Amino acid sequence: MFSNLSLGQYIPAVSLIHALDPRGKIIATFMLMLAVFQAGFSQQLAVLCVLIIILILLSRVNIKMYFKALKPFALIIVITMIILLWLTPGNIRFEFVNIRITVEGLVAAASLGIRFTILLLLARFLTLTTSPMAMTDAVERLLKPLRFLGFPVHELAMIMNISLRFIPLFFEEADRIRKAQLCRGANYQEGSLKQRIKKLRSIVLPIFKISLQRADELATAMELRGYQGGKGRTQLNVLRFHWRDFIFLGVLGIILLFIMF
Amino acid sequence: MPIEIENLVYIYQKGTPFEKIAINNLSLKINDGEIIGIMGVTGSGKSTLLQLLNALLTPFAGNIAINGLLLSKMKKKQLAKLRQQVGMVFQYPEQQIFEECIFDEVAFGPLNMGLDEVEAEKRVVESLWQVGLDPQLYKERSTAKLSGGEKRRLAIAGILALNPRYLLLDEPTAGLDQEMQTLLLDNLRELHQIRGMTIVMVSHHLTHILDLCERIIIMDNGSVCADTSSDQLLNSALQLDKLGIDLTPSLEVVHQLNQKGWGIALSPRNPEQAGRLITEKLANKSFEL
Numbered sequence: 001m002f003s004n005l006s007l008g009q010y011i012p013a014v015s016l017i018h019a020l021d022p023r024g025k026i027i028a029t030f031m032l033m034l035a036v037f038q039a040g041f042s043q044q045l046a047v048l049c050v051l052i053i054i055l056i057l058l059s060r061v062n063i064k065m066y067f068k069a070l071k072p073f074a075l076i077i078v079i080t081m082i083i084l085l086w087l088t089p090g091n092i093r094f095e096f097v098n099i100r101i102t103v104e105g106l107v108a109a110a111s112l113g114i115r116f117t118i119l120l121l122l123a124r125f126l127t128l129t130t131s132p133m134a135m136t137d138a139v140e141r142l143l144k145p146l147r148f149l150g151f152p153v154h155e156l157a158m159i160m161n162i163s164l165r166f167i168p169l170f171f172e173e174a175d176r177i178r179k180a181q182l183c184r185g186a187n188y189q190e191g192s193l194k195q196r197i198k199k200l201r202s203i204v205l206p207i208f209k210i211s212l213q214r215a216d217e218l219a220t221a222m223e224l225r226g227y228q229g230g231k232g233r234t235q236l237n238v239l240r241f242h243w244r245d246f247i248f249l250g251v252l253g254i255i256l257l258f259i260m261f
Numbered sequence: 262m263p264i265e266i267e268n269l270v271y272i273y274q275k276g277t278p279f280e281k282i283a284i285n286n287l288s289l290k291i292n293d294g295e296i297i298g299i300m301g302v303t304g305s306g307k308s309t310l311l312q313l314l315n316a317l318l319t320p321f322a323g324n325i326a327i328n329g330l331l332l333s334k335m336k337k338k339q340l341a342k343l344r345q346q347v348g349m350v351f352q353y354p355e356q357q358i359f360e361e362c363i364f365d366e367v368a369f370g371p372l373n374m375g376l377d378e379v380e381a382e383k384r385v386v387e388s389l390w391q392v393g394l395d396p397q398l399y400k401e402r403s404t405a406k407l408s409g410g411e412k413r414r415l416a417i418a419g420i421l422a423l424n425p426r427y428l429l430l431d432e433p434t435a436g437l438d439q440e441m442q443t444l445l446l447d448n449l450r451e452l453h454q455i456r457g458m459t460i461v462m463v464s465h466h467l468t469h470i471l472d473l474c475e476r477i478i479i480m481d482n483g484s485v486c487a488d489t490s491s492d493q494l495l496n497s498a499l500q501l502d503k504l505g506i507d508l509t510p511s512l513e514v515v516h517q518l519n520q521k522g523w524g525i526a527l528s529p530r531n532p533e534q535a536g537r538l539i540t541e542k543l544a545n546k547s548f549e550l
Protein backbone atom coordinates (compact mmCIF):
# COMPACT_ATOMS: atom_id res chain seq x y z
CA MET A 1 0.00 0.00 0.00
CA PHE A 2 2.72 2.45 0.99
CA SER A 3 5.74 0.86 -0.57
CA ASN A 4 5.27 2.51 -3.97
CA LEU A 5 5.22 5.94 -2.40
CA SER A 6 8.75 7.18 -2.37
CA LEU A 7 9.13 10.79 -1.42
CA GLY A 8 12.47 12.47 -1.56
CA GLN A 9 14.28 9.22 -2.06
CA TYR A 10 17.99 9.40 -2.65
CA ILE A 11 19.63 6.72 -4.79
CA PRO A 12 23.39 6.65 -4.40
CA ALA A 13 25.34 5.97 -7.57
CA VAL A 14 28.63 6.88 -9.17
CA SER A 15 27.79 9.54 -11.70
CA LEU A 16 28.87 12.97 -12.81
CA ILE A 17 25.64 14.40 -11.39
CA HIS A 18 26.05 12.76 -8.00
CA ALA A 19 29.53 14.17 -7.69
CA LEU A 20 28.41 17.76 -8.21
CA ASP A 21 28.18 20.23 -5.39
CA PRO A 22 24.59 20.21 -4.08
CA ARG A 23 24.45 24.00 -4.19
CA GLY A 24 25.24 23.93 -7.88
CA LYS A 25 22.57 21.30 -8.42
CA ILE A 26 19.94 23.31 -6.57
CA ILE A 27 20.77 26.43 -8.57
CA ALA A 28 20.77 24.47 -11.83
CA THR A 29 17.42 22.86 -11.03
CA PHE A 30 15.85 26.22 -10.26
CA MET A 31 17.25 27.74 -13.45
CA LEU A 32 15.78 24.87 -15.44
CA MET A 33 12.43 25.15 -13.67
CA LEU A 34 12.26 28.86 -14.44
CA ALA A 35 13.17 28.16 -18.04
CA VAL A 36 10.40 25.58 -18.31
CA PHE A 37 7.90 28.19 -17.15
CA GLN A 38 9.23 30.86 -19.47
CA ALA A 39 9.72 28.77 -22.59
CA GLY A 40 7.14 29.15 -25.35
CA PHE A 41 5.36 26.11 -26.63
CA SER A 42 7.83 25.81 -29.48
CA GLN A 43 11.35 24.61 -30.19
CA GLN A 44 12.30 26.19 -26.87
CA LEU A 45 10.36 23.62 -24.90
CA ALA A 46 11.55 20.81 -27.17
CA VAL A 47 15.21 21.68 -26.63
CA LEU A 48 14.61 21.93 -22.88
CA CYS A 49 13.08 18.45 -22.96
CA VAL A 50 16.16 17.08 -24.70
CA LEU A 51 18.43 18.84 -22.21
CA ILE A 52 16.58 17.32 -19.28
CA ILE A 53 16.60 13.85 -20.81
CA ILE A 54 20.38 14.15 -21.14
CA LEU A 55 20.68 15.17 -17.48
CA ILE A 56 18.50 12.23 -16.45
CA LEU A 57 20.67 9.84 -18.43
CA LEU A 58 23.81 11.36 -16.92
CA SER A 59 22.47 10.72 -13.41
CA ARG A 60 22.69 6.96 -14.04
CA VAL A 61 19.64 6.25 -11.91
CA ASN A 62 17.12 3.73 -13.23
CA ILE A 63 14.52 5.56 -15.35
CA LYS A 64 11.82 3.69 -13.44
CA MET A 65 12.71 5.64 -10.33
CA TYR A 66 11.91 8.84 -12.20
CA PHE A 67 8.54 7.61 -13.37
CA LYS A 68 7.61 6.63 -9.86
CA ALA A 69 7.53 10.34 -9.06
CA LEU A 70 4.93 10.93 -11.75
CA LYS A 71 2.53 8.23 -10.66
CA PRO A 72 0.85 10.02 -7.74
CA PHE A 73 0.26 13.08 -9.93
CA ALA A 74 -0.77 11.32 -13.12
CA LEU A 75 -4.46 11.58 -12.39
CA ILE A 76 -4.34 15.30 -11.60
CA ILE A 77 -2.35 16.01 -14.75
CA VAL A 78 -4.72 14.04 -16.94
CA ILE A 79 -7.84 15.61 -15.45
CA THR A 80 -6.46 19.13 -15.85
CA MET A 81 -5.52 18.35 -19.44
CA ILE A 82 -9.04 17.07 -20.17
CA ILE A 83 -10.60 20.17 -18.67
CA LEU A 84 -8.35 22.40 -20.77
CA LEU A 85 -9.16 20.41 -23.89
CA TRP A 86 -12.81 20.69 -23.19
CA LEU A 87 -13.16 24.30 -22.14
CA THR A 88 -10.65 26.27 -24.22
CA PRO A 89 -12.47 28.29 -26.88
CA GLY A 90 -10.99 28.88 -30.35
CA ASN A 91 -10.86 27.32 -33.82
CA ILE A 92 -12.74 24.07 -33.81
CA ARG A 93 -10.61 21.17 -34.99
CA PHE A 94 -12.74 18.09 -34.29
CA GLU A 95 -16.30 17.86 -33.20
CA PHE A 96 -17.90 14.79 -31.63
CA VAL A 97 -21.55 14.73 -30.60
CA ASN A 98 -21.30 18.00 -28.74
CA ILE A 99 -17.73 18.04 -27.57
CA ARG A 100 -15.64 20.53 -29.49
CA ILE A 101 -11.92 20.18 -29.53
CA THR A 102 -10.14 23.36 -30.48
CA VAL A 103 -6.58 23.86 -31.69
CA GLU A 104 -5.99 26.19 -28.78
CA GLY A 105 -7.30 23.55 -26.40
CA LEU A 106 -4.91 20.96 -27.78
CA VAL A 107 -1.97 23.33 -27.44
CA ALA A 108 -2.92 24.39 -23.92
CA ALA A 109 -3.39 20.81 -22.73
CA ALA A 110 -0.15 19.55 -24.28
CA SER A 111 1.80 22.52 -23.00
CA LEU A 112 0.51 22.09 -19.46
CA GLY A 113 1.04 18.33 -19.49
CA ILE A 114 4.62 18.60 -20.72
CA ARG A 115 5.58 21.42 -18.37
CA PHE A 116 4.10 19.75 -15.33
CA THR A 117 5.81 16.45 -16.13
CA ILE A 118 9.16 18.17 -16.61
CA LEU A 119 8.83 20.04 -13.33
CA LEU A 120 8.17 16.80 -11.47
CA LEU A 121 11.09 15.09 -13.20
CA LEU A 122 13.37 17.98 -12.30
CA ALA A 123 12.39 17.89 -8.65
CA ARG A 124 12.98 14.17 -8.73
CA PHE A 125 16.33 14.66 -10.46
CA LEU A 126 17.48 16.80 -7.56
CA THR A 127 16.29 14.49 -4.77
CA LEU A 128 17.40 11.25 -6.43
CA THR A 129 20.96 12.45 -6.87
CA THR A 130 21.42 14.49 -3.68
CA SER A 131 21.38 12.98 -0.22
CA PRO A 132 19.09 14.73 2.27
CA MET A 133 22.15 15.69 4.28
CA ALA A 134 23.87 17.34 1.36
CA MET A 135 20.62 19.04 0.43
CA THR A 136 20.08 20.64 3.83
CA ASP A 137 23.73 21.59 3.99
CA ALA A 138 23.40 23.32 0.67
CA VAL A 139 20.18 25.10 1.60
CA GLU A 140 21.80 26.32 4.78
CA ARG A 141 24.77 27.65 2.83
CA LEU A 142 22.70 29.27 0.14
CA LEU A 143 20.48 31.03 2.66
CA LYS A 144 23.37 32.04 4.89
CA PRO A 145 23.35 35.70 3.82
CA LEU A 146 19.82 35.96 5.21
CA ARG A 147 21.16 35.25 8.67
CA PHE A 148 22.24 38.83 8.99
CA LEU A 149 18.61 39.86 8.66
CA GLY A 150 17.79 37.72 11.68
CA PHE A 151 16.49 34.80 9.65
CA PRO A 152 16.92 31.47 11.54
CA VAL A 153 18.79 29.73 8.73
CA HIS A 154 20.38 26.96 10.74
CA GLU A 155 17.15 26.09 12.52
CA LEU A 156 15.32 26.01 9.21
CA ALA A 157 17.90 23.65 7.73
CA MET A 158 17.68 21.41 10.78
CA ILE A 159 13.89 21.27 10.53
CA MET A 160 14.18 20.42 6.88
CA ASN A 161 16.76 17.73 7.56
CA ILE A 162 14.70 16.11 10.27
CA SER A 163 11.49 16.16 8.25
CA LEU A 164 13.27 14.68 5.27
CA ARG A 165 14.42 11.86 7.46
CA PHE A 166 11.04 11.43 9.09
CA ILE A 167 9.02 11.06 5.93
CA PRO A 168 10.43 7.65 4.99
CA LEU A 169 10.29 6.60 8.65
CA PHE A 170 6.64 7.48 8.64
CA PHE A 171 5.93 5.22 5.71
CA GLU A 172 8.04 2.43 7.14
CA GLU A 173 6.05 2.67 10.33
CA ALA A 174 2.78 2.45 8.41
CA ASP A 175 4.05 -0.56 6.53
CA ARG A 176 5.15 -2.26 9.72
CA ILE A 177 1.76 -1.81 11.35
CA ARG A 178 0.00 -2.99 8.22
CA LYS A 179 2.12 -6.15 8.22
CA ALA A 180 1.52 -6.78 11.92
CA GLN A 181 -2.22 -6.47 11.39
CA LEU A 182 -2.23 -8.59 8.23
CA CYS A 183 -0.52 -11.30 10.23
CA ARG A 184 -3.49 -11.44 12.49
CA GLY A 185 -6.07 -11.77 9.81
CA ALA A 186 -6.84 -8.11 9.10
CA ASN A 187 -8.36 -7.58 5.67
CA TYR A 188 -8.61 -3.95 4.63
CA GLN A 189 -10.53 -4.71 1.46
CA GLU A 190 -13.51 -6.16 3.25
CA GLY A 191 -16.53 -4.71 5.03
CA SER A 192 -18.76 -1.66 4.84
CA LEU A 193 -17.38 1.85 4.54
CA LYS A 194 -17.78 2.34 8.26
CA GLN A 195 -15.84 -0.82 9.04
CA ARG A 196 -13.09 0.19 6.64
CA ILE A 197 -12.75 3.61 8.22
CA LYS A 198 -12.47 1.91 11.59
CA LYS A 199 -9.71 -0.32 10.24
CA LEU A 200 -7.89 2.66 8.79
CA ARG A 201 -8.11 4.37 12.15
CA SER A 202 -6.38 1.40 13.76
CA ILE A 203 -3.41 2.06 11.48
CA VAL A 204 -3.34 5.84 11.61
CA LEU A 205 -3.58 6.26 15.38
CA PRO A 206 -0.57 4.11 16.22
CA ILE A 207 1.47 5.81 13.49
CA PHE A 208 0.95 9.20 15.06
CA LYS A 209 1.64 7.94 18.51
CA ILE A 210 4.81 6.21 17.46
CA SER A 211 6.02 9.15 15.41
CA LEU A 212 5.62 11.46 18.37
CA GLN A 213 7.54 8.95 20.44
CA ARG A 214 10.31 8.90 17.82
CA ALA A 215 10.47 12.68 17.79
CA ASP A 216 10.84 12.64 21.53
CA GLU A 217 13.64 10.09 21.33
CA LEU A 218 15.40 12.12 18.68
CA ALA A 219 15.25 15.27 20.78
CA THR A 220 16.71 13.42 23.74
CA ALA A 221 19.43 11.85 21.61
CA MET A 222 20.39 15.26 20.24
CA GLU A 223 20.44 16.86 23.66
CA LEU A 224 22.49 14.00 25.05
CA ARG A 225 25.11 14.82 22.49
CA GLY A 226 25.22 18.46 23.35
CA TYR A 227 23.27 19.93 20.47
CA GLN A 228 22.24 23.51 21.18
CA GLY A 229 21.61 25.15 17.86
CA GLY A 230 23.75 26.59 15.10
CA LYS A 231 26.05 28.89 17.09
CA GLY A 232 29.54 27.56 17.41
CA ARG A 233 28.65 24.31 15.67
CA THR A 234 31.19 23.21 13.11
CA GLN A 235 30.40 21.08 10.10
CA LEU A 236 31.74 17.70 9.07
CA ASN A 237 31.65 17.99 5.32
CA VAL A 238 32.56 21.46 4.24
CA LEU A 239 31.09 22.02 0.81
CA ARG A 240 33.49 23.22 -1.84
CA PHE A 241 32.97 24.19 -5.45
CA HIS A 242 35.26 22.25 -7.80
CA TRP A 243 36.09 23.05 -11.40
CA ARG A 244 33.46 20.53 -12.53
CA ASP A 245 30.78 22.50 -10.68
CA PHE A 246 31.79 25.71 -12.43
CA ILE A 247 31.87 23.94 -15.80
CA PHE A 248 28.47 22.34 -15.20
CA LEU A 249 26.78 25.59 -14.19
CA GLY A 250 28.59 27.54 -16.91
CA VAL A 251 27.64 25.17 -19.71
CA LEU A 252 24.06 24.91 -18.49
CA GLY A 253 23.80 28.69 -18.16
CA ILE A 254 25.09 29.28 -21.69
CA ILE A 255 22.72 26.69 -23.17
CA LEU A 256 19.78 28.23 -21.32
CA LEU A 257 20.74 31.73 -22.53
CA PHE A 258 20.81 30.46 -26.11
CA ILE A 259 17.46 28.75 -25.77
CA MET A 260 15.64 31.54 -24.04
CA PHE A 261 16.88 34.62 -25.90
CA MET B 262 -1.58 -29.51 5.38
CA PRO B 263 2.06 -29.73 4.39
CA ILE B 264 3.98 -26.66 3.26
CA GLU B 265 5.96 -27.18 0.09
CA ILE B 266 8.54 -24.64 -0.97
CA GLU B 267 10.13 -24.90 -4.37
CA ASN B 268 13.09 -22.96 -5.78
CA LEU B 269 12.18 -19.88 -3.82
CA VAL B 270 14.01 -16.62 -4.59
CA TYR B 271 13.67 -13.32 -2.78
CA ILE B 272 15.69 -10.18 -3.47
CA TYR B 273 15.61 -7.02 -1.38
CA GLN B 274 15.81 -3.63 -3.09
CA LYS B 275 16.06 -5.13 -6.52
CA GLY B 276 17.44 -2.79 -9.14
CA THR B 277 19.36 -0.57 -6.73
CA PRO B 278 23.00 -0.74 -5.69
CA PHE B 279 21.79 -2.24 -2.38
CA GLU B 280 20.35 -5.28 -4.09
CA LYS B 281 20.54 -8.29 -1.78
CA ILE B 282 19.58 -11.85 -2.61
CA ALA B 283 18.14 -12.95 0.73
CA ILE B 284 16.63 -16.26 -0.39
CA ASN B 285 18.45 -18.12 -3.10
CA ASN B 286 16.74 -21.03 -4.80
CA LEU B 287 15.49 -22.59 -1.60
CA SER B 288 13.42 -25.79 -1.56
CA LEU B 289 11.94 -27.34 1.55
CA LYS B 290 9.01 -29.43 2.67
CA ILE B 291 7.40 -29.01 6.06
CA ASN B 292 5.07 -31.84 7.00
CA ASP B 293 2.01 -31.66 9.16
CA GLY B 294 2.75 -31.95 12.86
CA GLU B 295 6.50 -31.42 12.58
CA ILE B 296 8.48 -29.36 15.02
CA ILE B 297 11.40 -27.75 13.25
CA GLY B 298 14.28 -25.57 14.32
CA ILE B 299 16.02 -23.21 11.91
CA MET B 300 19.56 -22.05 12.56
CA GLY B 301 22.01 -20.01 10.57
CA VAL B 302 24.32 -17.07 10.89
CA THR B 303 22.95 -13.60 10.97
CA GLY B 304 21.76 -12.46 7.56
CA SER B 305 21.31 -15.97 6.20
CA GLY B 306 17.67 -15.27 5.37
CA LYS B 307 15.79 -16.93 8.21
CA SER B 308 13.43 -14.06 8.94
CA THR B 309 12.89 -13.49 5.24
CA LEU B 310 11.88 -17.13 4.80
CA LEU B 311 9.30 -16.89 7.59
CA GLN B 312 7.82 -13.73 6.10
CA LEU B 313 7.56 -15.42 2.73
CA LEU B 314 5.74 -18.36 4.32
CA ASN B 315 3.23 -15.92 5.73
CA ALA B 316 2.84 -14.15 2.37
CA LEU B 317 4.01 -10.86 3.88
CA LEU B 318 6.63 -10.83 1.15
CA THR B 319 6.04 -11.97 -2.41
CA PRO B 320 8.76 -14.18 -3.89
CA PHE B 321 10.51 -13.17 -7.12
CA ALA B 322 10.58 -16.76 -8.32
CA GLY B 323 9.53 -20.17 -7.07
CA ASN B 324 6.43 -21.40 -5.34
CA ILE B 325 5.03 -21.90 -1.90
CA ALA B 326 2.12 -24.31 -1.66
CA ILE B 327 0.21 -24.80 1.56
CA ASN B 328 -2.02 -27.82 1.51
CA GLY B 329 -1.52 -27.99 -2.24
CA LEU B 330 -2.73 -24.41 -2.77
CA LEU B 331 -0.26 -21.95 -4.25
CA LEU B 332 0.12 -18.77 -2.20
CA SER B 333 0.66 -16.77 -5.38
CA LYS B 334 -2.78 -17.76 -6.67
CA MET B 335 -4.66 -16.75 -3.54
CA LYS B 336 -7.05 -13.80 -3.28
CA LYS B 337 -6.72 -11.25 -0.48
CA LYS B 338 -9.59 -12.81 1.42
CA GLN B 339 -8.08 -16.29 1.23
CA LEU B 340 -4.74 -14.87 2.35
CA ALA B 341 -6.35 -13.29 5.39
CA LYS B 342 -7.79 -16.69 6.31
CA LEU B 343 -4.48 -18.37 5.65
CA ARG B 344 -2.55 -15.97 7.87
CA GLN B 345 -4.81 -16.93 10.75
CA GLN B 346 -3.80 -20.54 10.18
CA VAL B 347 -0.12 -19.75 9.82
CA GLY B 348 0.65 -17.62 12.86
CA MET B 349 3.94 -15.75 12.84
CA VAL B 350 5.78 -14.12 15.72
CA PHE B 351 8.12 -11.40 14.46
CA GLN B 352 11.76 -11.22 15.41
CA TYR B 353 11.32 -7.92 17.22
CA PRO B 354 8.21 -7.51 19.38
CA GLU B 355 8.25 -3.77 18.60
CA GLN B 356 7.43 -4.72 15.02
CA GLN B 357 4.34 -6.51 16.08
CA ILE B 358 2.68 -4.56 18.85
CA PHE B 359 0.50 -1.65 17.76
CA GLU B 360 -2.45 -1.35 20.14
CA GLU B 361 -2.52 0.88 23.17
CA CYS B 362 -3.66 -1.63 25.76
CA ILE B 363 -2.70 -5.26 26.22
CA PHE B 364 -6.21 -6.64 26.01
CA ASP B 365 -6.85 -4.96 22.64
CA GLU B 366 -3.50 -6.12 21.36
CA VAL B 367 -4.20 -9.79 22.02
CA ALA B 368 -7.88 -9.57 21.06
CA PHE B 369 -7.12 -8.03 17.65
CA GLY B 370 -6.66 -11.41 15.97
CA PRO B 371 -9.65 -13.25 17.50
CA LEU B 372 -11.94 -10.30 16.67
CA ASN B 373 -10.72 -10.37 13.08
CA MET B 374 -11.65 -14.03 12.98
CA GLY B 375 -15.21 -13.03 13.77
CA LEU B 376 -15.33 -14.49 17.29
CA ASP B 377 -17.79 -12.87 19.67
CA GLU B 378 -16.59 -10.90 22.67
CA VAL B 379 -16.99 -13.70 25.19
CA GLU B 380 -15.02 -16.13 23.04
CA ALA B 381 -12.37 -13.50 22.25
CA GLU B 382 -11.90 -12.69 25.92
CA LYS B 383 -11.48 -16.39 26.67
CA ARG B 384 -8.74 -16.58 24.05
CA VAL B 385 -7.01 -13.50 25.46
CA VAL B 386 -6.98 -14.87 29.00
CA GLU B 387 -5.81 -18.28 27.85
CA SER B 388 -2.96 -17.03 25.69
CA LEU B 389 -1.74 -14.53 28.29
CA TRP B 390 -1.48 -17.41 30.75
CA GLN B 391 0.44 -19.44 28.21
CA VAL B 392 3.20 -16.86 28.05
CA GLY B 393 3.27 -16.36 31.80
CA LEU B 394 1.53 -12.99 31.98
CA ASP B 395 -1.20 -12.91 34.61
CA PRO B 396 -4.27 -11.58 32.75
CA GLN B 397 -5.67 -9.92 35.87
CA LEU B 398 -2.52 -7.88 36.34
CA TYR B 399 -1.72 -7.14 32.73
CA LYS B 400 -4.99 -6.94 30.78
CA GLU B 401 -5.49 -3.21 31.16
CA ARG B 402 -1.90 -2.09 31.11
CA SER B 403 -0.36 0.01 28.36
CA THR B 404 1.75 -1.87 25.81
CA ALA B 405 4.24 0.98 25.63
CA LYS B 406 5.28 0.59 29.25
CA LEU B 407 6.27 -3.07 29.23
CA SER B 408 9.79 -4.39 29.71
CA GLY B 409 11.56 -6.05 26.79
CA GLY B 410 10.77 -9.56 27.98
CA GLU B 411 7.15 -8.71 28.65
CA LYS B 412 6.80 -7.26 25.17
CA ARG B 413 8.26 -10.42 23.71
CA ARG B 414 5.73 -12.54 25.59
CA LEU B 415 2.86 -10.25 24.66
CA ALA B 416 3.80 -10.55 20.98
CA ILE B 417 3.71 -14.34 21.27
CA ALA B 418 0.36 -14.24 23.08
CA GLY B 419 -1.11 -12.14 20.26
CA ILE B 420 -0.35 -14.93 17.83
CA LEU B 421 -1.28 -17.82 20.12
CA ALA B 422 -4.71 -16.22 20.46
CA LEU B 423 -5.31 -17.04 16.79
CA ASN B 424 -4.90 -20.72 17.65
CA PRO B 425 -3.07 -21.30 14.37
CA ARG B 426 -2.29 -24.71 12.90
CA TYR B 427 1.20 -23.55 12.03
CA LEU B 428 3.28 -21.47 14.36
CA LEU B 429 6.31 -19.64 12.98
CA LEU B 430 8.52 -18.13 15.67
CA ASP B 431 11.45 -15.83 14.93
CA GLU B 432 13.88 -16.06 17.83
CA PRO B 433 11.15 -16.26 20.46
CA THR B 434 13.55 -16.88 23.34
CA ALA B 435 15.73 -13.82 22.75
CA GLY B 436 15.59 -11.34 25.60
CA LEU B 437 13.87 -13.69 28.04
CA ASP B 438 15.38 -14.85 31.31
CA GLN B 439 16.17 -18.52 31.90
CA GLU B 440 12.89 -19.23 33.68
CA MET B 441 10.77 -17.64 30.97
CA GLN B 442 12.71 -19.45 28.25
CA THR B 443 11.93 -22.78 29.90
CA LEU B 444 8.28 -21.85 30.37
CA LEU B 445 7.99 -20.82 26.74
CA LEU B 446 9.68 -23.94 25.41
CA ASP B 447 7.50 -26.14 27.65
CA ASN B 448 4.38 -24.39 26.40
CA LEU B 449 5.41 -24.76 22.80
CA ARG B 450 6.07 -28.46 23.34
CA GLU B 451 2.63 -28.81 24.87
CA LEU B 452 0.97 -27.01 21.97
CA HIS B 453 2.74 -29.40 19.67
CA GLN B 454 1.88 -32.53 21.60
CA ILE B 455 -1.67 -31.72 22.65
CA ARG B 456 -3.02 -29.61 19.81
CA GLY B 457 -0.81 -31.09 17.14
CA MET B 458 0.43 -27.65 16.16
CA THR B 459 3.20 -27.60 13.59
CA ILE B 460 5.99 -25.38 14.88
CA VAL B 461 8.89 -23.73 13.08
CA MET B 462 11.28 -21.92 15.39
CA VAL B 463 14.26 -19.79 14.41
CA SER B 464 16.88 -19.56 17.12
CA HIS B 465 20.57 -18.93 17.65
CA HIS B 466 20.60 -21.26 20.65
CA LEU B 467 21.32 -24.84 19.79
CA THR B 468 20.24 -25.89 23.28
CA HIS B 469 16.78 -24.42 22.78
CA ILE B 470 16.44 -26.03 19.40
CA LEU B 471 17.61 -29.43 20.65
CA ASP B 472 15.29 -29.07 23.60
CA LEU B 473 12.24 -28.62 21.41
CA CYS B 474 12.78 -29.66 17.83
CA GLU B 475 12.90 -32.99 16.08
CA ARG B 476 14.22 -31.66 12.83
CA ILE B 477 16.91 -29.06 12.33
CA ILE B 478 17.44 -26.95 9.25
CA ILE B 479 20.60 -24.96 8.84
CA MET B 480 20.56 -22.02 6.48
CA ASP B 481 23.45 -20.27 4.84
CA ASN B 482 23.36 -17.50 2.27
CA GLY B 483 19.68 -17.85 1.57
CA SER B 484 19.48 -21.58 1.05
CA VAL B 485 19.31 -24.75 3.11
CA CYS B 486 22.79 -26.12 3.74
CA ALA B 487 21.79 -28.94 6.08
CA ASP B 488 18.50 -30.58 6.93
CA THR B 489 18.73 -33.36 9.51
CA SER B 490 16.82 -34.95 12.31
CA SER B 491 18.20 -33.74 15.63
CA ASP B 492 19.47 -37.27 16.29
CA GLN B 493 21.68 -37.05 13.24
CA LEU B 494 22.89 -33.54 13.99
CA LEU B 495 26.47 -34.65 14.61
CA ASN B 496 26.73 -35.69 10.97
CA SER B 497 26.42 -32.01 10.17
CA ALA B 498 28.93 -30.99 12.81
CA LEU B 499 31.38 -29.89 10.15
CA GLN B 500 28.86 -27.55 8.56
CA LEU B 501 27.96 -26.16 11.96
CA ASP B 502 31.61 -25.56 12.67
CA LYS B 503 32.10 -23.80 9.35
CA LEU B 504 29.19 -21.48 10.13
CA GLY B 505 30.57 -20.79 13.58
CA ILE B 506 27.67 -22.38 15.43
CA ASP B 507 28.91 -23.90 18.67
CA LEU B 508 27.83 -27.39 19.71
CA THR B 509 26.49 -27.86 23.20
CA PRO B 510 29.19 -29.06 25.66
CA SER B 511 27.87 -32.63 25.80
CA LEU B 512 27.64 -32.81 22.01
CA GLU B 513 31.13 -31.38 21.75
CA VAL B 514 32.51 -34.21 23.94
CA VAL B 515 30.77 -36.87 21.87
CA HIS B 516 31.88 -35.25 18.66
CA GLN B 517 35.52 -35.15 19.78
CA LEU B 518 35.41 -38.79 20.89
CA ASN B 519 33.74 -39.89 17.66
CA GLN B 520 36.51 -38.26 15.68
CA LYS B 521 38.85 -40.62 17.51
CA GLY B 522 36.74 -43.54 16.38
CA TRP B 523 34.54 -44.10 19.40
CA GLY B 524 31.46 -44.30 17.23
CA ILE B 525 28.93 -43.21 19.82
CA ALA B 526 25.46 -43.05 18.35
CA LEU B 527 23.41 -40.67 20.38
CA SER B 528 20.32 -38.71 20.56
CA PRO B 529 21.41 -35.19 21.43
CA ARG B 530 18.17 -34.68 23.31
CA ASN B 531 19.16 -37.35 25.71
CA PRO B 532 22.67 -36.56 26.99
CA GLU B 533 22.37 -39.02 29.89
CA GLN B 534 22.38 -41.84 27.38
CA ALA B 535 25.65 -40.53 25.95
CA GLY B 536 27.12 -40.41 29.43
CA ARG B 537 26.14 -44.03 29.99
CA LEU B 538 27.64 -45.12 26.68
CA ILE B 539 30.89 -43.35 27.42
CA THR B 540 31.25 -44.90 30.91
CA GLU B 541 30.46 -48.35 29.50
CA LYS B 542 33.11 -48.02 26.84
CA LEU B 543 35.62 -46.71 29.35
CA ALA B 544 34.84 -49.64 31.70
CA ASN B 545 35.51 -52.08 28.88
CA LYS B 546 38.72 -50.19 28.20
CA SER B 547 38.07 -50.83 24.55
CA PHE B 548 39.09 -47.30 23.51
CA GLU B 549 41.93 -44.91 24.12
CA LEU B 550 41.23 -41.36 25.15
Ligand SMILES: Nc1ncnc2c1ncn2[C@@H]1O[C@H](COP(=O)(O)OP(=O)(O)OP(=O)(O)O)[C@@H](O)[C@H]1O
Pocket residue numbers: 273274281282283301302303304305306307308309310352
Ligand atom coordinates in the same frame (compact mmCIF):
# COMPACT_ATOMS: atom_id res chain seq x y z
N1 LIG C 1 14.20 -4.52 4.28
C1 LIG C 1 15.40 -4.92 3.83
N2 LIG C 1 16.03 -4.24 2.86
C2 LIG C 1 17.23 -4.64 2.39
N3 LIG C 1 17.88 -5.71 2.80
C3 LIG C 1 17.31 -6.44 3.76
C4 LIG C 1 16.04 -6.08 4.34
N4 LIG C 1 15.73 -7.00 5.27
C5 LIG C 1 16.74 -7.87 5.28
N5 LIG C 1 17.71 -7.54 4.38
C6 LIG C 1 18.94 -8.29 4.11
O1 LIG C 1 18.60 -9.61 3.71
C7 LIG C 1 19.47 -10.55 4.32
C8 LIG C 1 18.66 -11.59 5.07
O2 LIG C 1 17.99 -10.96 6.14
P1 LIG C 1 17.18 -11.76 7.25
O3 LIG C 1 16.53 -10.75 8.12
O4 LIG C 1 16.29 -12.75 6.60
O5 LIG C 1 18.34 -12.51 8.03
P2 LIG C 1 18.25 -13.44 9.32
O6 LIG C 1 18.77 -14.77 8.91
O7 LIG C 1 16.90 -13.39 9.90
O8 LIG C 1 19.31 -12.76 10.28
P3 LIG C 1 19.24 -12.58 11.89
O9 LIG C 1 19.74 -13.85 12.47
O10 LIG C 1 20.21 -11.47 12.15
O11 LIG C 1 17.85 -12.24 12.26
C9 LIG C 1 20.41 -9.75 5.21
O12 LIG C 1 21.64 -9.66 4.53
C10 LIG C 1 19.77 -8.40 5.36
O13 LIG C 1 20.74 -7.40 5.42
Ligand SMILES: [Mg+2]
Pocket residue numbers: 307308309352431
Ligand atom coordinates in the same frame (compact mmCIF):
# COMPACT_ATOMS: atom_id res chain seq x y z
MG1 LIG D 1 16.12 -12.65 11.58
